[in-house]
Amino acid sequence: MTWYSHPQARSWRCAAPSDSVSAFHQSLPNYEYTPLIELPTIARELGIGRVFIKDESARLNLAAFKILGASWAVAQALTNGSQPTSLADVNAAIDRHNAPALVAATDGNHGRAVAHMAAQLGLESHIVIPRGVSDLAIANVRGEGAHVTVLDCTYDEAVDRAKEITSGLPTAIHVQDMSWDGYTDIPEWIIEGYTTLCVEIDEQLRAIDAYPANLVAVPVGVGSFLHSVVAHYRSRVDCAPSVLSVEPVVADCVLQSLTRGVLTSVDTGVTIMSGMNCGTPSSDSWPFHHAGVDAAVALTDEQTREALHTLHELNIDSGPCGAATLAGVRQALNSSERREALGITNDSVVVLISTEGRAANPAL
Ligand SMILES: Cc1ncc(COP(=O)(O)O)c(C=O)c1O
Numbered sequence: 473m474t475w476y477s478h479p480q481a482r483s484w485r486c487a488a489p490s491d492s493v494s495a496f497h498q499s500l501p502n503y504e505y506t507p508l509i510e511l512p513t514i515a516r517e518l519g520i521g522r523v524f525i526k527d528e529s530a531r532l533n534l535a536a537f538k539i540l541g542a543s544w545a546v547a548q549a550l551t552n553g554s555q556p557t558s559l560a561d562v563n564a565a566i567d568r569h570n571a572p573a574l575v576a577a578t579d580g581n582h583g584r585a586v587a588h589m590a591a592q593l594g595l596e597s598h599i600v601i602p603r604g605v606s607d608l609a610i611a612n613v614r615g616e617g618a619h620v621t622v623l624d625c626t627y628d629e630a631v632d633r634a635k636e637i638t639s640g641l642p643t644a645i646h647v648q649d650m651s652w653d654g655y656t657d658i659p660e661w662i663i664e665g666y667t668t669l670c671v672e673i674d675e676q677l678r679a680i681d682a683y684p685a686n687l688v689a690v691p692v693g694v695g696s697f698l699h700s701v702v703a704h705y706r707s708r709v710d711c712a713p714s715v716l717s718v719e720p721v722v723a724d725c726v727l728q729s730l731t732r733g734v735l736t737s738v739d740t741g742v743t744i745m746s747g748m749n750c751g752t753p754s755s756d757s758w759p760f761h762h763a764g765v766d767a768a769v770a771l772t773d774e775q776t777r778e779a780l781h782t783l784h785e786l787n788i789d790s791g792p793c794g795a796a797t798l799a800g801v802r803q804a805l806n807s808s809e810r811r812e813a814l815g816i817t818n819d820s821v822v823v824l825i826s827t828e829g830r831a832a833n834p835a836l
Contacts, residue, residue, distance in 0.1 A: 474770040477813040488707035499558040508676040521819040529789040529829020536828035542585035544665030572643040577630035580609030587616035602630040650694040650754035666700035684711030686820040689797035693750040699757035702764035714814040717768040718800030724770040744792040744835040775799040791833040794826030
């Protein structure tokens with residue numbers, strides 16, 4: 473089963489996420505809106521009004537969107553949740569005689585973002601990487617000065633190893649982009665951090681008279697980013713786009729959870745979409761998936777490779793996780809029943825979130 477739909481999700485509503493994160497992101501060196509690029513040939517192919525791709529290949533000088541979440545979570549953790557408005561505030565809060573190390577497990581992008589924050593703040597970082605991550609992505613993490621442990625294990629096992637490293641260091645902070653029982657503050661801040669991306673999309677669409685989007689396609693690993701997109705769009709009063717979850721077939725834990733109606737772990741395999749190769753949905757995000765996600769698809773590497781090829785021909789710098797959204801929308805709009813379930817017509821506006829560029833993951 474590689475398709476799930478729940479049209480009632482569009483009428484579900486939740487509280488708006490905190491908006492204090494925007495000011496912090498705007499204070500960061502090199503912050504600017506990432507491009508929202510129109511793709512008329514894809515709109516024609518799909519038989520819809522307009523298609524845009526949000527290009528995260530150069531977010532804050534890194535090749536993926538993950539720094540949005542890591543930067544805010546690290547800032548909040550180091551200031552005891554005091555909503556800092558700049559890196560200077562965060563720097564001032566660090567006790568240099570007892571400086572904490574930052575620890576994370578990663579499929580590549582999140583760990584690089586945490587290590588990047590550590591480097592900017594003069595802190596140590598320890599990053600654990602499971603199998604299946606490209607040499608380039610590993611080198612990117614090392615390039616940030618992190619202590620890197622590469623293990624022949626799954627993502628979930630790498631998270632366990634990061635927990636052990638954290639408890640073995642006197643002042644370490646585990647900055648993980650998923651929640652579990654008793655570990656919720658940092659993932660919540662990460663999810664808040666991601667909302668900057670949707671705020672930008674809305675403003676960019678408004679500026680060209682294309683607001684609101686009717687469908688937003690989201691690449692999914694543990695589903696923290698999906699949670700952020702759901703929380704953003706299900707708390708608006710003036711729009712309710714369909715939200716499409718896109719996963720690899722070898723790591724479709726959110727699709728399986730949605731289909732069964734209960735949080736479900738799956739055994740993961742090997743995929744070019746390494747950032748999405750996760751076996752367990754984040755526990756605090758699952759209720760948002762359950763209530764607020766309209767549809768979910770699962771993709772083979774072949775389908776994602778085709779989408780990568782299409783995007784590269786159009787000069788869009790997408791890595792596999794980014795291109796997965798095009799492959800996902802191709803699947804989600806391939807029958808009139810599915811289009812109807814998603815509320816998509818010939819005039820609809822669709823946004824593909826391309827969460828990484830080729831420099832994050834070359835899809836070897
Ligand atoms: C590029 C990219 N896209 C999407 C995701 C999925 O995000 P999440 O794990 O929050 O679902 C990740 C996760 O690492 C990623 O690196």
